[in-house]
Amino acid sequence: MILPIVAYGHHQLRARCKTVSPDYPLLPQLITNMWQTLYGANGCGLAAPQVNVPLRLFLVESQSTFDLLSPEEQTALFPEGAGIRETFINPEITARSAETWEEEEGCLSIPGLRASVTRPWSITIRYEDAAGTQHTRTFSGLTARMIQHEYDHLEGRLYLDYLAPIKRKLMARKLEYIRTGRFHAPYPMK
Template identity: 55%
Template sequence: MILSIVSYGHDVLRQKCIEVEQHDPELEALITNMWETLYGADGCGLAAPQVNVPVRVFLVDSKLTYESMAEEDREYFYDGDTGIHETFINARIAEYSEDTWIDEEGCLSIPAIARDVERPWSITIEYVDRQFQPQRKTFSGITARMIQHEYDHIEGILYLDYLTPRQKSLLKDKLRKISEGEITAEYPMKFTK
């Protein structure tokens, strides 16, 4: 089932999310619906608070990004990396690299806006997967960026928080229009008004 994605301005996007239990009866349906919602919105990542559920669950599919890029554009996929299709539950980023890079980011909750954001090049993350198996993995490049973006969502952080005050000021009117439903997307959204 495709779920509505909450828009910028919704309180749930600013909540620090709670951990989920392995035997949560609603977890499997939530994850299945989130994957369907992600693909219905033509996205590469989605966090549970974006579908109005404040739990520590997010999805990343950098495999589709890799497959859709021309070979010469794959420079931010490190040697041997062809992307991931992964569910992250109760994640915690354990390490960030000192090396950083800047690339453009957008967000399904903030349609029609994309801005450059500086992030660490690589991260090490601990989480449980969809089968609740403990994982500790290191990711770099685009995949690491996608994970950091979605991880921020479960911490109540938006990529806009990394912009300068001037950059944020220039977006003020557009963000108001998004929160009020004046700027929409081609997927179901839930607006604050």
């Protein structure tokens, strides 16, 4: 089932999410619905608060982006040599590289806008996958960027928070349109 994605201005996007209990009975259905929602919106990541569920859970789908790039871009942006399609439950970023880079980001909750954000090049993250298996993995490049963007959602942070005030000011009018529902996204929103 495709779930509506909450838009910029919704309180859930500013809440700190709660740990997912291992016996949460609706978890498999929620994960299935979130994947359908992500693919329906043609996105590369989706966090539970974006579908109005305040739990520490997100998806990252960087493989589709990898597949679209030239071999040179793949080498530059995907040091792992491939993308991922992964469910991250109760994730914790345990290390961030000192090296940073800047790249444009968008967000399904902020349709029609993009901006450059500086983030660490690589991160190490501990998480459970959809089968409940624990992992500690290091990711770099675009996959690491997508993970950090989604992880921020669990903390109530948006990419907008990293922008210089002048840049944010330039986006203010469009943000206000989104906040007040005066926008069109090619996927269900509320």
